[in-house]
Amino acid sequence: xxxxxxxxxxxxxxxxxxxxxxxxxxxxxxxxxxxxxxxxxxxxxxxxxxxxxxxxxxxxxxxxxxxxxxxxxxxxxxxxxxxxxxxxxxxxxxxxxxxxxxxxxxxxxxxxxxx
Amino acid sequence: xxxxxxxxxxxxxxxxxxxxxxxxxxxxxxxxxxxxxxxxxxxxxxxxxxxxxxxxxxxxxxxxxxxxxxxxxxxxxxxxxxxxxxxxxxxxxxxxxxxxxxxxxxxxxxxxx
Numbered sequence: 001x002x003x004x005x006x007x008x009x010x011x012x013x014x015x016x017x018x019x020x021x022x023x024x025x026x027x028x029x030x031x032x033x034x035x036x037x038x039x040x041x042x043x044x045x046x047x048x049x050x051x052x053x054x055x056x057x058x059x060x061x062x063x064x065x066x067x068x069x070x071x072x073x074x075x076x077x078x079x080x081x082x083x084x085x086x087x088x089x090x091x092x093x094x095x096x097x098x099x100x101x102x103x104x105x106x107x108x109x110x111x112x113x114x115x
Numbered sequence: 116x117x118x119x120x121x122x123x124x125x126x127x128x129x130x131x132x133x134x135x136x137x138x139x140x141x142x143x144x145x146x147x148x149x150x151x152x153x154x155x156x157x158x159x160x161x162x163x164x165x166x167x168x169x170x171x172x173x174x175x176x177x178x179x180x181x182x183x184x185x186x187x188x189x190x191x192x193x194x195x196x197x198x199x200x201x202x203x204x205x206x207x208x209x210x211x212x213x214x215x216x217x218x219x220x221x222x223x224x225x226x227x228x
Binding site: 051092 | 206
């Protein structure tokens with residue numbers, strides 16, 4: 001069984017401030033972890049992924065995330081927020097045990113960036 | 116860059132009608148998925164498909180739902196008799212190997228009236 005918890009359904013930051021979006025996972029086997037971004041009325045775009053290599057993962061648009069097994073966390077950060085980062089962010093977990101390897105998503109965090 | 120495409124972008128149907136949502140996955144991908152997102156809620160897994168058969172399905176994917184890969188390029192989701200609660204955005208996704216990420220299409224917004 002696998003699950004994802006995203007703390008904070010809405011996060012608001014000032015432009016130029018640090019972005020921190022929290023994700024904790026539960027998985028019975030070593031997980032693969034993903035962050036997707038969804039802009040209004042659009043599909044899901046992959047930001048970054050963790051697939052058991054380096055624990056600090058860099059993605060697109062200046063985002064990065066760190067896999068911490070001891071904390072079962074995969075928080076998403078960006079040093080300096082930009083207005084264009086305003087979107088909904090979804091953390092997702094997948095288990096590579098064969099079969100379909102579905103993604104299980106968190107409930108999402110809406111990021112608002114203010115001037 | 117290869118991408119997953121979905122048609123139509125928006126489908127309006129009456130309750131009880133059958134709908135078919137179409138997806139063209141990335142051409143060399145082997146694993147195919149449908150997810151849905153009810154307005155304001157999280158993305159939920161419906162079904163995965165590999166080697167011409169369903170490999171996993173969720174509780175949502177009941178007898179009213181079916182999937183098919185009719186011609187080696189399209190991947191379809193059929194809802195036999197739509198209900199109001201089927202109104203959602205439906206996303207198709209595909210994956211090349213198990214260790215790659217899933218690539219999502221832009222979605223089909225289904226509105227059941």
